[in-house]
Amino acid sequence: MKAEVFGMLQRNAPGQRNASSIQGRTRASTSLAKVWYRFSQNRASIVGLVLLVVILLSTALAPYVTPYPEHAGVYVNFAEAFKPPSAKHWFGTDEVGRDIFTRTVFGYRFSLILVVVVLGISVPIGVLLGLVAGYYGGWVETLVMRATDIVLSLPALAAALAVSAVLGTDLGHTMIALVAIWWTWHARLIHSLVVSLKNEEYVDAARITGASGFHIMFRELLPNCAAPILVKTALDAAFVTEVGAGLSFLGLGVKPPAPALGTMVAKGATYLPTYWWLSVFPSLAILLLIFGLNWFADGLRDVLDVDL
């Protein structure tokens, strides 16, 4: 009985306004069908999903699906250098004769690792701090929110550069730099959500029944913030990819000879316009991933009915 009442109250909470969810989910299969229906309403989201699946699969299976896996590392064959795109080398070869298609697929690995690690660490930190700041208020709130103000007083890229200056410019340090910035976005989002949610009746109800602050934050408030967090994280994945590509374009992150897409573009750009394929294909690869992530996030936003 109690659980039912709580469930009702939660379903009526903001962020879950769609009428369908009030009727409750009787059978998992119908709700899955509903989710797919809403997702597939936007054709771009399906394209995004397909793009992501293809990129993830080919990246995971990179050593098997690429024609010359050994070209991902140290490999030199000057006889094959600067070959234009052909059946043998789909994207052509670079200045030391490495297959660009192979290196592009391997390059995705670093983009994806960056996204997963950065968001995997910064989202929980931001969510936790935002929850605590929003729920308890007082000096904790002041401390957390002013810290986000300071971090956000710099453009993400400039802040990442400043942190990298202290730590160093390799991949691990670039990740730390991005984590140091990224938590603030989520802390702000959750803070504003919690501030508006914490006076809802279901929170009062939980408090009256003697629930602890821990219970209220993680069992009452957090589930109601889950949808916006998910959508924001999906959108952020595209943004982290962009910033990561930008940083590696400037020479931060993965060190050669390991292939990073941004580095390949930067290196290739010095051979423009004659050897255009050196920079054009890695650029297109970056675009493909960013567009895929964005379209997928749009679909997720439709499914979860979130307005960010």
Add this chain to the structure above:
Amino acid sequence: MHYVAYLARRALYSLIVLLGLSVVIFLISRVLPGDPARMALGPYATQEQVRRLQIEMGLDRPLPAQYGRYLVNLVHGNFGKSFISERDVRLDLAEHLPATTELITVTILWVIVLGIPLGALAAVNKDTWIDNAIKVFSSAAVVTPGFIVGLAFQLVFGYGLGWFPVTGRLSSHMVVPELASGFLLVDSLRAGNWSLLKDACSHMLLPSLALSFAGVGQTIRITRSSMLEIENKDFIQVARSYGVPDHLVTFKYILKPAFIPTLQVIGLTFASLFGNAFLIENVFSWPGMAKYGVTALLKKDLNALMGVVLVIGAAFVTVNLVVDMLMGVFDPRIRLKASQE
């Protein structure tokens, strides 16, 4: 509370954020391994010389005292010496800042003159092919990284069609007038040097357009959506039913209030502009601050880099403050709400 008091509080708040930023930067420069005095003197200095410089630089005193000294220096525009150029960072910044400021100013102009009309055009022609075409363009523009747009422009309009130069601010045969401010467009106008102006403009076009893309896309989106929102308001229905001509309704009653969220987005765009300028300046070999900052970073020139970071932070905070003030000017509701707080 009076509106002026509200603005004063906002200004004070911006100042506090900047102070916070300076504390962070100070701490960063102190946790860095390596003794600044030793770094400044090089490996051949004796222990005695290092010791003397440490005392001279105040490195033997407690951290709060060091911070106080650091802050006083900052207020005087003294960022310390650059290890690479061996000059005052202030001089280096003064040399590089105009190029970046000029680029960003022209970019903001593009954001306004392209973003708002295109957004209005899309809103007026809602759900037609015009709207759809603009929508596709704007969503692509928002997410495409600036450096890729820049490279595409170089490839097509620079190398391919040969319409515009690909790198730098000026052709090498151009002579900059004496007593130049560093703002080439202004300098050439003031000197009445048309060939210089033309050369500077043709160099400016591709980088500024490439840099503006994300902001243009965002401005289109927000202009369109806020115009459509206002379109449904009662007072627009009233105006229409009174027979007020369509163009008057669109431009006077819809576009004007729709400008407020747009202004906010343009202010936010400014932040990403400074970030993306790092990339665009790199693509186009633009001799600006971002390029200076990246060089400083890769060569571990800490004073120079921190100078760049502080200037960017200050510019960003100032722009946000100005946007807040402008919002009050455009929207009486904001003034009213602020004075009621």
